[in-house]
Amino acid sequence: MRSIATMDQSEHIKGILLTATAVLILSPDALLVRLISCDVWTLLFWRCLLTGVTTSVLLMIRYRRRFWQSFYAVGKAGLFSAATIVCGSILFVNSLKQTTAANTLIILAATPVISSLLSFLLLKEKIARHTWIAIIICFGGILLIFSGSLKTGLLFGDLLALGATFMWASNLVILRHGRHVNMIPANVLGNLAVVPVAFIVGGTPLPLTPIDTGYLLLLGGLLLPVSFAIITLSPRYLPAPEVSLILLVETILGPIWVWLFLREVPAPTTLIAGLLILATLICHTLISLRTTRTVPG
Numbered sequence: 001m002r003s004i005a006t007m008d009q010s011e012h013i014k015g016i017l018l019t020a021t022a023v024l025i026l027s028p029d030a031l032l033v034r035l036i037s038c039d040v041w042t043l044l045f046w047r048c049l050l051t052g053v054t055t056s057v058l059l060m061i062r063y064r065r066r067f068w069q070s071f072y073a074v075g076k077a078g079l080f081s082a083a084t085i086v087c088g089s090i091l092f093v094n095s096l097k098q099t100t101a102a103n104t105l106i107i108l109a110a111t112p113v114i115s116s117l118l119s120f121l122l123l124k125e126k127i128a129r130h131t132w133i134a135i136i137i138c139f140g141g142i143l144l145i146f147s148g149s150l151k152t153g154l155l156f157g158d159l160l161a162l163g164a165t166f167m168w169a170s171n172l173v174i175l176r177h178g179r180h181v182n183m184i185p186a187n188v189l190g191n192l193a194v195v196p197v198a199f200i201v202g203g204t205p206l207p208l209t210p211i212d213t214g215y216l217l218l219l220g221g222l223l224l225p226v227s228f229a230i231i232t233l234s235p236r237y238l239p240a241p242e243v244s245l246i247l248l249v250e251t252i253l254g255p256i257w258v259w260l261f262l263r264e265v266p267a268p269t270t271l272i273a274g275l276l277i278l279a280t281l282i283c284h285t286l287i288s289l290r291t292t293r294t295v296p297g
Contacts, residue, residue: 015237018230019246026227027253030101031261032219033093036212040097041203043216045195048089050220052191058229059184071185077178078186081171085190086197088167091160099157102255102266103145106274107161108168109251109281110138112244115169115176122173128291134284141277148269184232245285251278 036043060067074081095104113134119125127135142162149155175183199205208216234243251274258264266274 011237015234015242016246019234019238019243020249022227022230022234023247023249023253025223025230027250028257029219029223030096030105030254031257032215032223033096034101034258034262034264036215036219038208038212039202039204040094041198041201042205042208044090044093045198045203045205046208046216047093047220047224048191048194048198050216051224052188052195054221054225055184055188055191055228058225059188070182071189073181074183074186074189075178075181077174077181078183078189081174081178081183081186082190082193084167084171084174085187086193088164088171089191089194090197091164091167095157095160095164097157098160099149099154100255100264100266100270101258102264102270102274103149103154103158104161104164105251105254106270106277107142107145107158108165109248109277110142111165111168111172112281113138113284114165115172118166118169118173119176123177128288130284130287134280137280138277141273141280144269144273144276148267148273152267184229187228239289242285242289245282245289248278248281248285 033043033047059070063070071078092104092108113131116125116127116131117135120127142158146155146158149158231243231247238246255264255266
């Protein structure tokens with residue numbers, strides 16, 4: 001019994017370390033998007049192309065001869081997932097260019113509870129009382145951010161972030177519906193599908209400045225694909241609510257990176273809304289985690 005308990009504890013620690021590592025790797029994402037000076041469509045072109053190619057290489061190493069079969073296996077659900085990634089990526093990057101990093105990341109933090117709402121509307125899944133409370137409070141916090149942005153002219157960027165949040169939440173619903181299939185190939189398809197869209201809309205892939213090239217290689221060639229790959233492994237060792245709890249750290253680290261390098265200070269309403277949303281999500285996650293652990297079997 002002791003050896004089994006020790007093994008379970010070891011697996012749990014491994015899951016925490018994996019998820020924490022993924023968050024640390026992913027946290028400079030918003031900063032790098034802000035530092036890249038090329039136009040938003042060129043940024044999207046290279047960001048998604050490099051992410052798609054690097055993730056494909058990781059998949060090729062994982063599946064080898066079954067590489068192409070892994071794409072076929074995602075089916076219609078995978079195509080819907082890819083579509084949400086296309087829309088979400090475009091909305092997210094444009095949001096970071098139109099509003100503060102803190103506004104974008106705090107609004108995106110509401111993704112888990114919005115996915116619960118979409119599951120209720122689309123899949124007729126029941127929602128617990130504490131989840132309904134979290135949904136109402138999170139939307140209240142988002143409205144508070146909007147009210148502050150009306151005075152600073154950042155409302156459009158905030159609306160783009162809300163759109164991205166609904167896209168990521170929709171993707172979570174799709175992934176949960178098709179959880180028996182590895183959906184990483186759908187992520188590849190979604191990223192690669194952004195490339196022609198960005199090019200047609202107005203992206204000019206060449207020339208790039210050496211600094212932008214370095215930032216894009218770091219972001220799309222390393223940080224995004226590696227962090228995503230690690231995050232997909234985390235639920236094997238941790239309950240989903242605990243993974244979500246650790247991932248909330250990015251909402252704090254992201255704006256800190258931007259403040260350290262760009263001296264971008266969030267508005268008072270954003271700070272209040274951020275504290276409200278984060279406190280709500282932490283409490284909701286802890287309750288969900290406690291419920292998960294007390295369910296028999």
